[in-house]
Structures are given as C-alpha cells and as structure tokens.
Amino acid sequence: MAVQTSHTPLMLTITEEHEMLLNAVRDFAQKEIVPIAEKFDESGDFPMDTIKKMAGMGLMGIEVPEEYGGAGMDVLAYVLALTEIAKADASHSTIMSVNNSLYCNGIMLFGTEEQKQKWVKPVASGEKIGAYSLTEPMSGSDAATMASRAVLNAAGTHYIINGRKSWVTSGPVADYIVLFTMTDPSKGSKGISAFLIDANQKGLIRGKKEPKLGIRASATSEIIFEDYECPVENLLGKEGDGFKIAMSVLDAGRIGIAAQALGIAEAAYEKAVAYARERQAFGQAIGQFQMIQQKIADMKTRIEAARHLIYNACLAKMRYKATGARYTLEASMAKLFASETAMFVTDEALQIHGGMGYSKEMPLERYYRDARITRIYEGTSEIQRMVIARNELGMR
C-alpha cells in the first residue's frame, strides 16, 4: 500500500487475534443486534441491554490499555469491530464510536494519570457511558463561535459553566461527558477549553431528545448547563487547549465514522446481491440485467476502495503512535469517501429492491436513512474536502 512517509509500515496484518475478534463480534452482532435493530429504530429507545453486553465483551474501550479497563487492542481491531456492529445496526455503532474514539481516546491522549483512572476506567469497562459535546445550537463546524462559557470562580476552585450544547450523542443516558466550552471568548478558537463532566451532578439538565431521520436508537439530546460547578482538576489539558483536543480527537473519530459507513454499505450491498440473484423479472434473475450488474460492480468497487482508504488511515494512525505525525489527511479522506460510498450504496441497493426496498418490511430504507448522518457528523463532507484541500495546498 502506498503511503506518504517512510515511517509508516507498508502492510497491515490481520492477525489471528483480529480474526478471532472479527468472528466473535460478527457472531454477537448477528445474534443479538440484528433481531432488535428494527424495533429500536422504530421506538427510538436507547438499547441499553445490548450496549451493556457489548461493554462486557470489551467493545467500549478497544484501544484503551488493560490497566485503564480497556481491551488493549489496536486501531485495526477497532475498525474491524465497529464495521461489524454497524453492519448489524448503525445506532449501536454510533454509541460505540463515541465511547471509544471521542470519549476514551480524548482522555487517554490529554488526561493526567488521575483523570485516566477516574474517567476512562469505568467507561472503557462499560460500567458508565461516555459522551462528547462540542456542538451548540448556533455553532457547528465553526466551533470558535460557541456561546457557552466556563468562568473560574473567585476562590479558584471551580469553573462555573453556563450554556446550551446540542447534538450530544448518548446525551440522555451519558454518565460522563468530555465538554468543550469557551473560557476566553476574546481568543476565538484558542479560548476553548475541555472539561470532564459528571452528568449526574447538579447544574446539568438533559434537554429535548432530537427526533432524527436515522440512527434513531442512538439517543441524541441537548445538554443545558446552569451554574454547573466543575472542579478545576477536571480541566482536560490546559486552558485554551480545547480546540486542539477536539480536533485531534476527531481525527480518530473520523476513522470510526468511516468504519461505520463501510459497515452500513456492506450490509446494504450484501442484501442487494442476494436479491439480484433471487428476484425474477421477465423470466430471469434481475442480476442478469446489465443495468443491475453495473450497480453491483460500482457498489463493490467503491466499498473496497473505502475499505482501503480506512486501512490507509489505520496505517497513518499507527505511524502517529510511532512518530507523532498527525493523520488528519488520511482520516478525512477515509471519512469523506466511506460516507459518500455509504450514501451511494444504500441508494443503489434500495433501487435494486424497488418497492420492497422502500418498504419497512426490509432493512434497506433503514440503511438509507442511517447512512445519511455519516456525511454530516464529526465533520461534514464539505469540511473534509476543505481539510484535504488545505493540507494539499499548504493553506490554513
């Protein structure tokens, strides 16, 4: 595989450990998640039972070292597992992705030893649920304009946090949140700081649950802070480090969303292939028609291209562990291409199914709705293109 620096290993090896993990996750996802996915999509309830079972296996802290309650595996293990979960149900994979790459990863990268012990261990082991909160009602991609505030009290013991955050994945059920809020508005994005928040403490109100097009079982809500008192020891990194933390955490997050998109695409593709083989029209299987064959060929090619871009991002993340070189570009390319592939594949797979695809009798329409978010969250496709182009042009 072609890569950009000599420090990156040239090959990813799928070890026996990866194979065993893949089989275990696939078995779990097909037996435990597939049968309930439709019901939870319909109700929009949070699938706590299956999430707890996933945690019991180690799916909530895959890359977190064992001493902090995780499974101590690598980014490839994370990608393989997340893809399998997404194939069964995108909502479950969203919850898993936030816990792993946004919550645990952020604290593992920037937290102190005490913070890792206190805030990572219970979430990686699945005892508690983690969330990540950056977006606000009037501040999405442009994080520097956020309106929420954290002000140090006179005694210097607590930050007093006020404001409204939106689109918090797992917001209604989260125990702990990595929160990004403004400590010095005059500095723009350099005035953002990150805090570790106990969501069951006074001053935090869980707001309205968002009614969503897809990933309906991954509960998303507003979180309102009203004079929330956050002890100074819960500042993650230093004051003003927030934007840097948010962005580097998103590098890992984008690999996760790419893996999720790949899983959704694979699920839709497999259904499409089976249907094209079986469905008869005009006296033959519809897979005999060239127009269906073109769709199958394009879907398969894009899926494999997405997979390789994700593997490329995994290699880049491994390089980062060895050299510290950021992998923003590789993560953005994987996320951009995989999410657009998920849209393309779910659309074409639904089209191959015709009216059956449009019906709630089959999961195609759910795949189609679920795929849509992957082009939006953790950086829209437009933001990914901007990141990639600026990187190539050397412009900031």
Add this chain to the structure above:
Amino acid sequence: MHIVTFTRSTPDTTAKVEVNGKGEVTWGDAATVVNPWDEYSLEEAIVQAKNVGGKATVIAIGTEMHNEALKHSLAMGLDAAVRVWSDGLDVTDSLHWATAAAAAVNKVGDVGLVIFGKESVDTGTDQHIYQTARKLGWTMLSYVAKILELDAANKTIKVEKVLEGGKQVLTAKLPAVISVMKGINEPRYPSFIGIRKASKAEIPVWSLSDLGVTLPAASTQLVGYSNLPVQEVVTEIIDGATPQEKAEKLVEKLLEAKVL
C-alpha cells in the same frame, strides 16, 4: 476440584453440508463454529469451576481443525485447553472416541465433574457421552436443565433433569458425567481480553501413547457417505370462488393424502 468439558469444531449450522464427488463431506467455504450445544457446557464449566474454586479444562479430540473451538473456549474463559490426537484414531467410532476421552480425563487428574453439551450437531450423536461415563466408571446424568448444587467437600451433585412432560431432581456422588440442555445458562461471548490471551495460547496435543491407552478394535465400519435423496416438491394453488370453497377443497385434498 477440576471440571472437564469437551468441545469440537463443527460446520456452521447455516452451512450447506454435502458429499462431494470423491465421497467426502464438505461444507464449501463456510466457517466452522463451536458445536452449538457445547456453548452451554463450556459456560457451565466456567461457572461451576468458579463456584467451587476449581479449574476448568476443555478437551477436543481430533485434528487441528478443532483448535478453533478450543481457542474460542479459552477466549470465553476456560482455564486450559488440550487436544487429543494420534493417527489411527477414528473419531467417527464412538468407542474409539470415548476410550481416548476417558483416558484424557484421567490424565488431567482430580476431576470431579465432566460436562458435555447434549449432543454433537455435526454427526447428530450422543452415545460417545454415555460411553465415556462407562469407560470412566462414573455416574451418568443426562439432559440436565440445572445444577442445583455442586458440593466439592462432600463430593455430591444435585441436578434437575428434563423428562418428557416433567422434571426430576436427582442427587449423585461425584465424580460424575453430565450432559446439559440449552437453557441451563446464557453462554457468554468471548471477551477481547480473552481473545488476546487465547490467540497467543499454544494448545498442547496429547497422543494416545501420552495417555497410555491402546484403542479397541473398531466397532463400526464406515462404508461411505451419500447425499440425501432430493425431495420433489409439488406446489398447487387451490382455486375457488370463496374462502369457504377453497377451504373445503383443501380439506378434501388433505384427506385424500391421508394427512388428516
């Protein structure tokens, strides 16, 4: 006290198993899985060993393909895994199998309980379980739905057995051999930490000479495998003006076919 359980890799239950042109049983490129009945015996072995503060060992008899089931067992949390194999061991002959199994249990040592899943899903047999108990000379309790008590100090076991139309509670002396039903527990999925340990594990192989046994003369002879005859299915749509007329015609046909 040591608890021993047996497992094997079997073709996935959704795989299409057939006999190829050379007369061999094949299942295409479908994966092998842990014999589905064994998931319950493996889980029970882990739970009971923990309850009595003992150790749980899993054994497979056969070729290297069974390492997969053994590694899955280790990933679930079994303490140790062993494979028994020697050329000439015919695993389709249940007496061969049971002779090797009983010798392996004796080699493990200090075994108080052997737990089997109800049957092997691939060959659809369970006589090897009873033969193993007989070879060991231990009490056999089949179709166990629940272990009510395992008393390592007094060396007794109390179980609930499934009978046709009811259940039976029995107490027996240890050591004993039991076969367990689905529903006795909810088998756990392997944990990632378990997978990491299992993937690195070297599975020891015990030969028949390590076990100090010689096999009896084969009591069965394998003549060959053949595919099931293809069943011809004829579909007929019953016409009628009203649902009642259709139902009457259907009943007539069912009576004709002596189904009713």
